[in-house]
Amino acid sequence: MSDSATRPFCGQSMAGAYSCPICGSGAVHLFVEIRQAPVYCNVLWATREAALAAPCGDIALGYCPVCSHVYNYAFDPSLMNYSQDYENSLHFSTRFQQYAVDLAERLIERYDLRGRDIIEIGCGKGDFLRQICQIGGNRGIGFDKSFVPDPARDGADPNVRFVVDFFGPAYADEPADLIVCRHVLEHIEDPRAFIAELRRVIGDQRSPVTYFEVPNALWTLRDLGIWDIIYEHCSYFSPASLVYLFETSGFETLDVREEFGSQFLAIEARPTSSDALQSARTRLDFDRMMRDVMAFGDNYCAKVAYWRARLGDLAKQRRRVVVWGAGSKGVTFLNIFRDQGAIEYVVDINPRKQGKYVAGSGQQVVEPAFLRLYQPDVVIVMNAIYIDEIRQMLETLGVAAAIESA
Secondary structure, X not given: OOHHHEEEEEEEEOOOOOOOOOOXXXXXXXXXXXXXXXXXXXXXXXXXXXXXXXXXXXXXXXXOOOOOOEEEOOOOHHHOOOOOOOOOOOOOOHHHHHHHHHHHHHHHHHHOOXXXXXXXXXXXXXXXXXXXXXXXXXXXXXXXXXXXXXXXXXXXXXXXXEXXXXXXXXXXXXXXXXXXXXXXXXXXXXXXXXXHHHHHHHOOOOOOEEEEEEEEHHHHHHOOOHHHOOOOOOEEEOHHHHHHHHHOOOEEXXXXXXXXXXXXXXXXXXXXXXXXXXXXXXXOOHHHHHHHHHHHHHHHHHHHHHHHHHHHHHHHOOOOEEEEOOOHHHHHHHHHOOOOOOOOEEEXXXXXXXXXXXXOOOOEEEOHHHHHHHOOOEEEEOOHHHHHHHHXXXXXXXXXXXXXXX
16 A cells, blocks of 8 residues: 555546445545555554555545545445454553543533443443443443453453444343443444444433544544555544434434544434424534545645655665554554555553564554664654654663654
């Protein structure tokens, strides 16, 4: 996946060729294509050979001007099979931990979640569910096909339990005052069917708050967060498309907001019997979003061209360069420039990633302590929100490398 495999469409209308998965409109504009991206950014490999042979797929982003949703119209769900090898936890970062604690405390205070029942759909390794249950004295049940049971850890809190399964009608009798679903919806091929089923499972006899969190399409387009465009994410939600989805599926919007430095988008909603659509409350400037979409292909290519030249210069100077962050952003970045061979290692603080290899590009993931001996000249930070945390770790390790934000 080099920059030569990226092609802007300049807002090419594909009227009738595709339909929006949120509102059903056929007025879709394709605006960028990325070929041969790793199917999984959050599955790392035991050997470099296996990583280089990791499956890939194409991305063709289309924009719906009716509800402002962005979708990968080249997405093939048959390539996806989430398992316990999937690893995307961010909770090893103190910066992210504080965000999660602040979020849990805000939800507890706003909705009086003390001694209540909480369901988390797609709970990952269960970090957030444990937090919100411990802080509020709540009872929790988490659902995730990638959850890895750990009897010693899981038995430490008898009020929290986990099910290695997808949430669905079979669990309709589980009590819930809050239903949480964070960074799952963007992975689902048919989000309307998913939210409609959730509404049916909830039924009309109870009214839990639902909290959903997804990557923010506005941040991707407006702030050029291009390294977050990954195959795993078939949907890219704007405030308007997220509200449209929930309010046409039987929910009332309580709040919609940008979180985590505007990188995330969150919606809080309750089931309702009203059919009234309140999309105006999103205050989204549709004209500006269309301008951002129309300019995105060229802006994307310009940013990739800058980094290709920068990495080329560093290689000529024989500078040692590492990427910090073996998550979606890091894997995407390394794959776009994998033909240059300028970067040998990627650093990550998640011990479950260390020692493994990046899908597609093949770099080994190392722990921060590795840098004491390696002594890189440049550290490329994939998410600027962590720069202060990373700078402090580098100083502690005695690494005087220059820090650049991707």
